[in-house]
Amino acid sequence: MSGRVLVGVKRVIDYAVKIRVKPDKTGVVTDGVKHSMNPFCEIAVEEAVRLREKKLMKEVIAVSCGPQQCQETIRTALAMGADRGIHVEVSGKDYENLGPLQVSKIMAALAKKEEASLVIVGKQAIDGDCNQTGQMTAALLDWPQGTFASEVSVDGDGLKVEREIDGGLESVRIKMPAVVTADLRLNEPRYATLPNIMKAKKKKIASVKPADLGVELTSRLEILAVEDPPQRQSGVKVESVQDLVTKLRDSGTL
Amino acid sequence: MSLNGLFRVSRAVKSGGKLLNKTCGVGSTDSQSPRFFRTHPRSLVYAKDLFLGNIAKKEVFPYPEISNEELDELNQLVAPVEKFFSEDVDSKKIDEEAKIPPETMSGLKELGLFGMQVPEEYGGLGLSNTMYARLVEIISLDAAITVTLAAHQAIGLKGILIAGNEEQKARYLPKLSSGEHVAAFCLTEPASGSDAASIQARGTPSKDGKHFLLNGSKIWISNGGIADVFTVFARTEVVDKDGNTKDNISAFIVERAFGGITSGKPEDKMGIRGSNTCEVHFENTPVPIENVIGEVGGGFKVAMNILNSGRFSMGSVSAGMIKKLIELTAEYAGTRKQFNKSLAEFGMIQEKFALMAQKAYVMESMAYLTAGMMDRPGVPDCSVEAAMVKIFSSEGAWVCVSEALQVLGGLGYIKDYPYERYLRDCRILPIFEGTNEILRVYVALTGMQYAGKILTGKIMDMKKGNLGVVLEMLGKRLRDTVNKKVDFGLMGKDGVVHPSLMENSKKLEENVYSFGTTVESLLYRFGKTIVDEQLVLKRVADIVINLYTMTAVLSRASRSISIGLRNHDHEVLIANTFCAEAYFQNNYLMAQLEKNSPENNDDSIKKIAMQVLEKRAYVCSHPLDRTF
Numbered sequence: 001m002s003g004r005v006l007v008g009v010k011r012v013i014d015y016a017v018k019i020r021v022k023p024d025k026t027g028v029v030t031d032g033v034k035h036s037m038n039p040f041c042e043i044a045v046e047e048a049v050r051l052r053e054k055k056l057m058k059e060v061i062a063v064s065c066g067p068q069q070c071q072e073t074i075r076t077a078l079a080m081g082a083d084r085g086i087h088v089e090v091s092g093k094d095y096e097n098l099g100p101l102q103v104s105k106i107m108a109a110l111a112k113k114e115e116a117s118l119v120i121v122g123k124q125a126i127d128g129d130c131n132q133t134g135q136m137t138a139a140l141l142d143w144p145q146g147t148f149a150s151e152v153s154v155d156g157d158g159l160k161v162e163r164e165i166d167g168g169l170e171s172v173r174i175k176m177p178a179v180v181t182a183d184l185r186l187n188e189p190r191y192a193t194l195p196n197i198m199k200a201k202k203k204k205i206a207s208v209k210p211a212d213l214g215v216e217l218t219s220r221l222e223i224l225a226v227e228d229p230p231q232r233q234s235g236v237k238v239e240s241v242q243d244l245v246t247k248l249r250d251s252g253t254l
Numbered sequence: 255m256s257l258n259g260l261f262r263v264s265r266a267v268k269s270g271g272k273l274l275n276k277t278c279g280v281g282s283t284d285s286q287s288p289r290f291f292r293t294h295p296r297s298l299v300y301a302k303d304l305f306l307g308n309i310a311k312k313e314v315f316p317y318p319e320i321s322n323e324e325l326d327e328l329n330q331l332v333a334p335v336e337k338f339f340s341e342d343v344d345s346k347k348i349d350e351e352a353k354i355p356p357e358t359m360s361g362l363k364e365l366g367l368f369g370m371q372v373p374e375e376y377g378g379l380g381l382s383n384t385m386y387a388r389l390v391e392i393i394s395l396d397a398a399i400t401v402t403l404a405a406h407q408a409i410g411l412k413g414i415l416i417a418g419n420e421e422q423k424a425r426y427l428p429k430l431s432s433g434e435h436v437a438a439f440c441l442t443e444p445a446s447g448s449d450a451a452s453i454q455a456r457g458t459p460s461k462d463g464k465h466f467l468l469n470g471s472k473i474w475i476s477n478g479g480i481a482d483v484f485t486v487f488a489r490t491e492v493v494d495k496d497g498n499t500k501d502n503i504s505a506f507i508v509e510r511a512f513g514g515i516t517s518g519k520p521e522d523k524m525g526i527r528g529s530n531t532c533e534v535h536f537e538n539t540p541v542p543i544e545n546v547i548g549e550v551g552g553g554f555k556v557a558m559n560i561l562n563s564g565r566f567s568m569g570s571v572s573a574g575m576i577k578k579l580i581e582l583t584a585e586y587a588g589t590r591k592q593f594n595k596s597l598a599e600f601g602m603i604q605e606k607f608a609l610m611a612q613k614a615y616v617m618e619s620m621a622y623l624t625a626g627m628m629d630r631p632g633v634p635d636c637s638v639e640a641a642m643v644k645i646f647s648s649e650g651a652w653v654c655v656s657e658a659l660q661v662l663g664g665l666g667y668i669k670d671y672p673y674e675r676y677l678r679d680c681r682i683l684p685i686f687e688g689t690n691e692i693l694r695v696y697v698a699l700t701g702m703q704y705a706g707k708i709l710t711g712k713i714m715d716m717k718k719g720n721l722g723v724v725l726e727m728l729g730k731r732l733r734d735t736v737n738k739k740v741d742f743g744l745m746g747k748d749g750v751v752h753p754s755l756m757e758n759s760k761k762l763e764e765n766v767y768s769f770g771t772t773v774e775s776l777l778y779r780f781g782k783t784i785v786d787e788q789l790v791l792k793r794v795a796d797i798v799i800n801l802y803t804m805t806a807v808l809s810r811a812s813r814s815i816s817i818g819l820r821n822h823d824h825e826v827l828i829a830n831t832f833c834a835e836a837y838f839q840n841n842y843l844m845a846q847l848e849k850n851s852p853e854n855n856d857d858s859i860k861k862i863a864m865q866v867l868e869k870r871a872y873v874c875s876h877p878l879d880r881t882f
Contacts, residue, residue, distance in 0.1 A: 032820065036333065075330060191334045194366035194379055201327070 003058030005048040006111050007082065008103070008121040008133065009041040011066055011073040015126055025225045027096070037073045040122025042080070044182040046189040047152060048120050049081035056154045057118065059083045063110055065103055067091040071205055078200035079192035085205035086110065090217065094210075097219035099128070102210075104136035109213035111141055116177065118159075123148055123181040134181035144174035147181040299627050301638040304801050305701035306708060307770015309742040309763065314805050315750035317619075317813040318626020320384055328385050335392045338365060345396045348528035349675050352520070354398060362433070367393070367403055369431020372415060376427035383566065383625040390567050391574035397679035398528025400571060405476030405529070406430075408564035410437025413485040413505055416563065417548045417556045422507060426483060438481035440472040440508075440534055441557055447474075448692045451554060455488040457504060457541065466490065466546070468508065468539040474686075478532040479517040484508045485547070485560075486536065492551035502551035506541045514539035525678030562637035565644045565687060566628065569621025572647035572683070575676065576614040579658045580607065582672075587661055597661065606657040608831070613650040615828045619806035620646060638700050641693040642799045648683035648690060655680050694795035695788065701798060702784060705773050742766065744808075752812040754826050758833035762804045765840045769797055772844050779849060789856045793843045800836040800843075807832055 013019065014034040022029055037045075051057040062077035064070040065088040074085035088106055090098055111119050119141075124131040138145035146152070146161030150169070153160045158175040164183050192200075210217055238244045248254040303310040320328070342361055348354055362368065370386050372378025381389070393400050411430045414422050429435040446453045455470020468488055472478075490504040508515070518533035548556050584607065587597040597603045620643045628636050659666035659673040666673040684690045715723040744751045744759045751759040776794070780787060811829035814822040846854045865873050 072326070072330065076333070079330070079334075191338060191361075191365060193334065193364050194331050194370075195377075196366075197327075197330050197334070198366075198374065198379060 002115045002117050003056075004114055004116045004118075005051060005057045005060045006107065006114060006116040006119045007041075007044050007048045007060060007062050007077065008107055008119070009045060009062050009064050009073050009077050010038040010122070010125045011035050011064060011070050012038045012125055012127045015039060021226055021228050025227060026223065027226050035069065035072075037076050038122050038125045038127075040124060040126075040182055040184070041073075041077075042122075042189040043184070043186050044120040044122050045077045045080050045082060046187045047149075047180075047182055048118075049190075050187065051118075051152075051154070052081070052083075061086060061114060061116070063088065063107065065090050065098060065106055065210075066095055074205050075197075075200055076192055078203045078205075079197040080190060081196070082203075084203055087205050087207045088213070089207055089209050094217050097221070098217065099219055099221060100130045100132035100136055102215070102217045102219065104133050104140055105215045106210060106213060107133070107137045108140040109215055111137070111177070113213065118176060119143075119179045121179070121181050123183050134179050138179035141177070141179070143177050143179055145179045145181070146172055146174050148183045149180050150183050150185045152180055152186065299634045299636050299639060300805070301642070301697070301701055301798060301802060302704045304766055304769060304798055305705035305773050307767050307773070309744065309766050309805075311743060311750055313627065314623060314809050315744075315812070316816075317809040318384070318623060318629070319813075320382075324382075324385070328388055331379075331381075331385070331389060332392060334365060335367070335389060338362075339392055339395045343396050343399065345398075345672065345675065348396065348398050352522070352527040354402060354528045358399070359433075362399065362403070366431075368406060368433035368436075369427070370407060372407070372411070372427050372431040376423060376431060378427070378431035383628045384622060387567050387570040387621050387625045391570040394571040394574035395578060396528070397575075397676075398526045401476055401526045401529040401682075404564065404567070405439060406437045406481075408567065409439035409560055410477065410481065410485060411483070412560045412563060413439075413547045413556055414507060416559060417505070418507070421544065422547070426507060430483060435482040436477055436480050437483045437485065438475050438477040438534070439560070440475050440478075440484050440486040442472060442474050444471065444473050448689055450487075450557065451503070453487060453489065453503065455486070455536065457488040457490045457506060459490075459543075460540065463543075465540040465542055466504075466506065468506065468514070468536040468541050470536050472534045472536075474521075474531055475517075475534045476529055476531050478534045479520055479530045482510050484510070484515075484534065486541075487553050487557055488536075490550055490553075494551075500551070503553035503557070504550045505547040505553035505556040507545040507547060508536070508539060508541050512539050512541060523682075525675070525681055558637075561688060562635075562640055563628075565640040566621055566624040566636070568683065568687070569617045569624070569643040569647045572651035573614045573617040573621065575651060575680075576610055576617070576654045579655065579673075579676065580610050580614065583607070583610075583658045583661050586665075603661055606661055609657060610654045612828050612832050613654050615825070616803050616807055616832060617643075617647045617650060619810040620803060623806045623809060638697050639802065641688070641697050642795075642802050644687060645684075645690045645693050645697070645795070646799055646803060648680075651680045651683055652677075691788075691792075695791050697798055698791035698794040699785065702773060702777060702794065706777050709774060709777060750812065751808050752815045752826075754815060755808050755811055755829060755833075758804070758830055758837070759808055761833060761837040762801065762808065765797075765804070765837060765844075766801055768844055769801065769840070772797075772847050775849070776847065789859070790847065793847055797840050797843050800840050804833045804836050 012035065013028070013030065014036045017034050020029045021027075045060075045062065048057070048060045052060050060082040062074050062082040062085045064074050064077075064085070067090070071085075071087055074082075074087055078085055088110075107119060107121070110116075119134075119137060121134045121137070123134065125133075134147055135145060137143075146159060146163060148164045149161045150164045151162035155173060158173055159178055159180070160171065160173050161180060163170045163172060164185070236247070238247060245254065300310050300313040338361060343358060348358070366379055367389075369376075369378030370381045370389060371383075372380065374380040390400065390404075393403060407430075411427065414426055414430075418426075426435075430437055441450055441453065443453050443455060453470075455468070455472065457466035457468050459465075460467055466488075468486060470488055472486070475481075475484075484507075486506045486508045487503050488506065489501050492500050492502045494500055514537045516535045516537070518535070521531045523529075523531060547553070584598070587603055587607070590597050598607075620639075624636050624639045624643050627634055627639065655673065655676045659677055662671065662673060665671055668674070688696075712723055742763045743749065744763060745753070745756055773794070776784060776790065780790070784790065807829045811822070811825045813819075814825045819825070842853065845851055848854075
């Protein structure tokens with residue numbers, strides 16, 4: 001086992017920002033809007049760093065795919081304790097069409113190139129909400145996967161993963177190399193302290209292009225339109241159950 | 255730079271070098287090299303020329319910038335601090351319990367906020383003045399924490415940083431920057447506040463000559479109850495080179511562990527209640543002679559340098575607070591309706607927001623202009639500019655918080671809302687770090703002293719019969735009476751101000767020129783006795799502050815337009831509005847300063863005051879009293 005952990009981090013619009021749809025309906029306004037690391041990615045980085053601190057893993061590599069600004073996100077991961085970063089340069093039209101399929105191809109290629117023992121990503125990104133990248137990456141690599149992880153521990157040459165599923169908690173044991181996706185209760189991410197941010201300046205971020213990894217980025221999806229959800233209509237007060245039944249019948253619901 | 259200035263700089267650099275070995279110099283814009291500290295004065299930067307009726311264009315135009323790299327780094331540093339303050343700091347609880355919880359303190363220490371300006375080699379972040387100002391903008395969200403951190407690093411350990419030797423730095427700075435040890439600054443005594451030079455605490459040499467025994471009492475010491483390392487100022491007997499014994503002040507690094515140190519109980523304050531303020535008593539505390547900062551007897555200068563170096567940050571602290579308040583208050587004004595209109599539609603409410611926006615803009619502009627000047631290589635002494643930032647920001651903050659509270663009406667008065675806490679916290683700003691009264695005197699006198707020296711020089715030259723100087727002065731007078739136009743080159747060819755600010759740039763030039771003549775006539779009229787004419791000095795200071803604020807605002811707005819910053823039109827609007835107002839204020843003040851000015855009520859004011867103070871009470875008879 002190489003003891004290398006590959007962590008994917010995504011730069012998304014900050015969770016506290018009020019989203020506005022672009023007038024041409026092709027997407028949301030990102031210009032001048034505050035961006036930060038996807039919260040689930042933070043949890044993933046934290047878990048990876050903890051594994052290294054417990055000496056169960058040797059090196060944590062933070063990866064991000066996107067334009068120049070992604071380097072900020074990688075730097076945050078470095079400030080949280082990652083050892084080095086890889087920036088996969090994707091910009092312009094390619095970036096607009098970048099989805100889970102493309103990212104998972106890149107992650108798979110990098111995992112093979114870096115000989116990673118473990119790939120940890122957030123369960124989903126708060127902009128796309130796709131919840132697909134981790135699963136697709138595992139499938140492309142033909143590796144076992146422990147998704148929606150709320151607890152991860154090393155068990156011999158494998159991992160014991162506690163998963164949060166609809167019915168409750170499920171424990172699975174998977175062999176390594178494996179892919180894990182982080183859920184909310186996996187851990188509480190640390191603050192990147194200012195001294196660590198200063199130290200992170202000295203850590204390396206390598207730049208690669210998707211072509212160097214043999215990945216082609218064409219998308220099978222085309223975004224037709226992005227719209228606001230319909231405005232919530234105000235409700236109507238009724239006086240009696242009879243009125244309620246009448247109204248429901250009239251609207252065709254009953 | 256004038257020849258005088260050049261000589262002074264080179265002398266200061268040489269002597270500064272002696273004081274500080276290799277760490278003399280000032281912050282550089284290269285983020286790879288460490289940032290240093292400026293030490294010895296005295297090459298005054300911009301304000302001094304105003305007193306001569308000149309605008310030192312090069313010092314303030316263009317508006318200082320930091321490199322892209324530094325800006326990136328800064329934004330990285332800002333993010334976790336903002337997150338910490340919005341999620342993990344409960345300002346209401348800190349205010350109610352008059353205590354900063356230990357978890358919050360550890361959080362601050364872990365974040366690295368205890369050694370922001372300490373060089374990296376001693377475990378700090380090595381931030382420049384500009385970056386420091388940016389971070390305290392966020393920290394200002396909680397005033398008690400701001401004061402605790404400032405007392406620790408802006409004054410508490412600053413002495414070691416700017417005047418300490420290598421050995422002292424290596425011994426104390428690492429633990430201070432990690433926050434393992436907390437620092438405090440002990441100057442003020444019950445009988446010596448503004449009159450700092452009159453302190454009575456004493457350091458007497460021990461019999462073996464290896465220690466000083468410290469005796470005395472200090473009051474109003476921030477962090478006094480929690481500090482482990484104190485920078486203490488006390489009198490020591492010094493024999494100077496002529497063999498005379500003098501009683502000069504020395505600066506000491508005192509560890510609580512030395513013994514003999516007791517702290518009183520924490521003061522119950524109006525605001526910044528989370529910050530620990532108490533009395534500190536020293537009883538025969540043995541202080542090793544290696545712990546003297548700088549030279550024995552050179553403590554007063556150290557104290558002044560420490561205080562001067564931190565003042566500018568009050569600008570960004572106040573600006574940060576007001577920007578936050580604008581957000582909160584505007585939210586309310588936009589939703590609250592009365593008379594079927596939202597509050598935001600009423601003129602008097604709108605006026606308050608315009609005021610807050612202007613003040614915040616000015617404070618930011620002044621603070622970062624001053625910080626930028628201080629970060630330049632060389633040994634620029636921006637103490638006058640920093641004092642002006644402090645005066646304007648402390649008074650501006652008080653007014654803005656009060657107006658914001660007023661917008662909320664009754665709700666603003668309720669403790670459930672933060673406004674009353676902000677108001678209580680702000681009230682200390684005009685008082686500590688040098689009262690605004692003292693700082694006004696400092697600004698006015700320093701400038702007038704400088705102007706006086708130059709002018710005396712010229713007058714001496716004239717008396718000696720130096721024809722050139724005589725002709726120059728006559729020519730100047732003639733030009734004034736014949737040609738009313740003044741031009742310092744802010745506009746036009748080689749202009750540094752953007753055309754959309756042309757009107758106000760001309761007004762600034764006019765003001766500066768008139769100010770120069772006003773200063774001349776004041777010096778002529780009062781001579782040395784001007785030291786006692788406080789009401790005159792107050793006006794002089796107010797005018798200079800206005801001139802500096804106008805300069806800062808014009809410089810910043812010009813840059814914003816030139817590089818096309820977002821919302822630069824709004825900036826131009828604010829800049830123009832502010833300058834127009836300041837221009838009129840200045841004209842009125844200068845009119846009051848003219849000889850036998852009818853707008854000047856100073857004599858009457860003095861009379862009223864004397865009569866009241868004599869009786870130590872209100873003197874008038876009651877309106878209902880009768881005599882028959």
